[in-house]
Amino acid sequence: MMRYLRTTTFILFLFLSCATVAAQGQRPWETLLEELTAQDDNDIAVASDMYDILIDLEENPININTATRDDLGRIPFLSAQQIEDIEAYVYQYKGMKSVGELSMIESLDPTRRYLLTYFIYIGDYGAKEHFPHLADIVRHGRNELTATGNIPFYDREGDKTGKYRGPKYRHGIRYEFTYGKYVQAGILGAQDAGEPFFADKNGMGYDHYAYYLVVRGLGRLKTMAVGQYKLRMGMGLVVNNDFGFGKMMTLSSLGRSTNSIRANTSRSAAKYMQGAAATVSVGKGLDATAFVSYRPIDATLDTLGNIRTIVTSGYHRTTTELRKKNNAHETTVGGNIHWEGGGFHLGATAVYTRFDRSLKPDTQRLYRRYAPMGNGFVNASVDYGYINHRIAVNGETAVGNSHGIATINSISFVATRTLSLLAMQRFYSKRYSSLLASSFSDGGHIQNESGIYIGGYWQATRHLSLLFYTDYAYFAQARYQVSAASHSWDNNITATWTTKGWTVVGRYHLKMSQKDNADHTALADVTTQRGRLSVGYATKRWNAKVQGDMAYSNYKKRSTGYMGSATGAYDFGVVRLAATFGYFRTDDYASRIYSYERGPLYSFSFPSYYGRGIRYAVFARADISKALMVIAKVGTTDYFDRNHISTGQQMIAASSQTDMELQLRWKF
Known part of the structure; x- marks a missing residue:
């Protein structure tokens, strides 16, 4: 009652x-990030990675009139053509006088024009930017201290039985110092509910610490990171522990290829490097990047002390979970050389990763038959492409000591001011493996997959836009819960209508795939459908939105659901x-x-x-x-x-x- x-x-x-x-109005870019999340676990993980980047850019916007290609490349939702066109416009017209001039850039659709206003500002044009003096950095730098806590008004079973070794409160603290785009330094501590605080393996307080120093624009030194950092090279076939390539997100960047180094500001204990990385300009259009990392990792060990599985959840609440904490170490060294000129770009990446314990997964399971094994792993790739204001071609082809090959190639075409199209092909051999890879895929792994993806963005009228894709994938070998060769077909269309404060969004998502049947004797067809309709209205002071969601699945039995x-x-x-x-x-x-x-x-x-x-x-x-x-x-x-x-x-x-x-x- x-x-x-x-x-x-x-x-x-x-x-x-x-x-x-x-509710306090969501930042407009948060609303877009929500709409670009295609309602599945992979794309939600991608959106979470991008969120940290956009938060940082909002706090430290870019001067559009002095922004370099690298500066604009830090904005994840811009395509290669849009970056090219922004640079060309600023050069031709000697800078922008107002954000309204963004409407003059043909490849920028209304959504991105609006979004850009939150991450750029109109500054002086022509003034040469120099790395500031240390005294100015110390005197005018911005300090920020943030403390966050979660208080649950309930107890979990682990809290009551004492299985959880720490208090039930989730909390964290973050300190950051910034000076424009040039200097970013900080430290954060993070604690999940149930993890010991100043106890057990956490004698230094928090369960996870992240610390970083990033310097940009210091002469030929374009970017340098010390401490914990994230890295992305090419299209991610060899190394990418930064934001990934979700199917909806790929449309927003039109398959862009990019190199980047940024601070690890995440409270997650996975997906980062620890050491140093730097990109140096060694000549006109030629950059060289080198990186080294040594960090502890969580792992499940067998009776001989070999690594059975690498654990990335980051939870250390129980005695069993604490036993897996930091019981192996990973060393990574690598480099990249990148050239661009006349619209062409060409790069090469090489990475060597070694564990202090041998990696020996259970290859008796069919879906782990080609899992990486051993102590040392080598991967190398070549990335390539051509960009102009209409066409962007990008690709990367990689090999490794597992004797497998992986390749991904895309072409995007700005057909008209209102229509952009993208086609992407990928082939990931069953034998290819890279422990640091993250790129476009349906199965979530850069292994055992081939497919073709076609999508586009159409500004049909002044008020109506359509975002759509279709993606077919084939898996030649067994996967988790799929004991034979299988395939999937994924489709999505999103329509957005805006006028005078009103926004109406409709989405339909259809995915057909295969999984083992209930008896594990054959594959069963799985159909998943999701739909959304939302209506919102906003003014300068208030906004409101109503939304309806539906879902349907037929795996093993029919399942339906809805939410208003x-x-x-x-x-x-x-x-x-x-x-x-x-x-x-x-x-x-x-x-x-x-x-x-x-x-x-x-x-x-x-x-x-x-x-x-x-x-x-x-x-x-x-x-x-x-x-x-x-x-x-x-x-x-x-x-x-x-x-x-x-x-x-x-x-x-x-x-x-x-x-x-x-x-x-x-x-x-």
């Missing part, structure tokens, strides 16, 4: 608040308030619904819901001064079809869970 009373009270509150209030949600936001100036409410009903996990939810800074949340229940949350942000900001969020998920949530040590012996998130940021 109390649950339904609480629910009714909140619905009444939401109805009243939406008339005058609603409403959000709203009002900006009072100093204080911004927010509220969201959603009702979901699905048959099981197969028809789960993904729904983005705004959280504190540096927190990208895209949870999934299944079963039957409601989700509601209230968000508040107060900018007490230019220096001090406070965020508070309280959210509850009520389930109507169960008396406990989750299983094992994560189980909550109740039908609802409520969390409070608090964040304090101080700039000085």
